[in-house]
Amino acid sequence: MKKIATTILFLLIAFTAYSQVKFQGQATYMSKRTIDMRRFDKMSEQQKKQMMARFKSFLEKTYTLNFNRQESTFKENVKLDAPGTSTSGWRASVSNGQSSVYKNTKERKMIEATEQFSKRFLIKENMEQPKWQLSAETKKIGQFTCYKATYEKEDTNIDWSSIFRRRGNDKKKDSIKSKKEDIPVKKLLVTAWYSPEIPVSAGPSEYWGLPGLILEVNAGRTTMLCTEVVLNPEDDVEIKIPTKGKEVTREEYNAIVKEKTIELREQFRNRRRASGGRGF
Numbered sequence: 001m002k003k004i005a006t007t008i009l010f011l012l013i014a015f016t017a018y019s020q021v022k023f024q025g026q027a028t029y030m031s032k033r034t035i036d037m038r039r040f041d042k043m044s045e046q047q048k049k050q051m052m053a054r055f056k057s058f059l060e061k062t063y064t065l066n067f068n069r070q071e072s073t074f075k076e077n078v079k080l081d082a083p084g085t086s087t088s089g090w091r092a093s094v095s096n097g098q099s100s101v102y103k104n105t106k107e108r109k110m111i112e113a114t115e116q117f118s119k120r121f122l123i124k125e126n127m128e129q130p131k132w133q134l135s136a137e138t139k140k141i142g143q144f145t146c147y148k149a150t151y152e153k154e155d156t157n158i159d160w161s162s163i164f165r166r167r168g169n170d171k172k173k174d175s176i177k178s179k180k181e182d183i184p185v186k187k188l189l190v191t192a193w194y195s196p197e198i199p200v201s202a203g204p205s206e207y208w209g210l211p212g213l214i215l216e217v218n219a220g221r222t223t224m225l226c227t228e229v230v231l232n233p234e235d236d237v238e239i240k241i242p243t244k245g246k247e248v249t250r251e252e253y254n255a256i257v258k259e260k261t262i263e264l265r266e267q268f269r270n271r272r273r274a275s276g277g278r279g280f
Contacts, residue, residue, distance in 0.1 A: 024068040025231040027213065029204045031061045034221045063224075065204055066237040067213070070107075072202040073239050075100040102241050103127065103208055105201050112206070113242035117260050122245035123253045130209045132192070139193060141215045141226060146193035149210055155188035155220060191218045198229065 062077045076099045099114040105127070112123040130151050137148040192203065196212035203214030204224045215226040248256070 022069070023199060023232065024066075024237050025198065025200075025213075025229060026233065026237050027065040027067070027215075027226050027230075028228040029063045029065060029074075029224050030227050031063060031204075031222065031224045033059045033223075035059070063204060065202065066239050067200050067202040068237065068239065069200060071102070071104050071239050072200070072208075073100060073102050074204055100242050101205055102239070103202065103206075105208060110206065111242050113245050115245075116257060120245035121253055121256075122242060122247045123250055124247060125250045127208070130190075130207070132210060134210075141193060141195070142229070144195040144197050144215060144229075146195045146215055147212070149192045149194060151190055152187050153190055153219075155186040188220050192216065198231065 063074055064077060065072055065074045067073075099112070101113075102111045104110075108127040110125055110127050112121075114121055114123065130153070132149040132151050135148040135150070138145055139148075140146070190207070192207060192210065192214045193216040194203070194210040194212040194214045198213035198215075199211075200213050201208055201210060203210070204217055204226075207214050207217055213226075213229075215229075217224045
């Protein structure tokens with residue numbers, strides 16, 4: 001414990017010293033999310049492959065993080081869909097736009113611009129310092145030595161596979177329950193790897209608050225890994241505050257997503273009942 005405390009104290013002192021110097025950079029992240037395929041055990045292998053191809057644009061994404069000492073923007077890199085994987089139908093109605101997260105660690109403000117259910121939202125909230133548990137455990141990510149940190153948070157990710165989950169055979173009872181059912185709030189263990197060699201308290205998505213740039217995050221079925229870092233480039237990095245979308249609080253946005261997710265799930269189940277339970 002004494003060794004861990006000494007290591008952490010050294011990192012904090014070094015981070016504070018570096019923070020007085022002008023510093024900026026750009027980092028590229030690859031994000032991957034998996035689905036619990038056990039929920040689709042009645043599908044054929046071919047149906048599973050088709051489903052995963054359709055979900056690919058949701059499950060695998062790349063992002064760019066522009067950062068300086070106090071501010072950062074984390075923005076999704078848009079790419080064209082591969083042939084046969086167009087975001088048509090219900091997929092386009094769920095999310096078909098860029099997402100971005102702006103953070104200001106000095107003013108403790110975060111703005112997330114996102115598109116869900118064909119509507120653009122601007123989520124504004126005050127940033128609370130995550131209760132990171134720091135560890136002396138290290139590993140290399142590229143050329144950087146990274147330290148491990150963990151904390152627990154509420155899981156606000158949408159479980160899209162739950163929309164397609166099969167229920168029991170009692171259709172009447174199922175219909176009544178599905179209108180009233182709630183989406184339970186789950187706890188999520190977040191594991192981050194940060195490098196004090198890059199002295200900014202920034203990271204991908206909403207993650208921040210460590211004495212060094214977060215280069216990897218593992219949270220549930222989602223992993224975000226930094227694949228490239230450019231420090232102090234010749235041209236200044238661009239950090240724009242998102243301005244487009246309906247302004248909502250985090251609580252309001254979560255309530256909207258929850259309601260719409262239950263709605264989508266009910267619509268899908270009604271279609272399944274109408275078709276006799278056939279197809280995806």
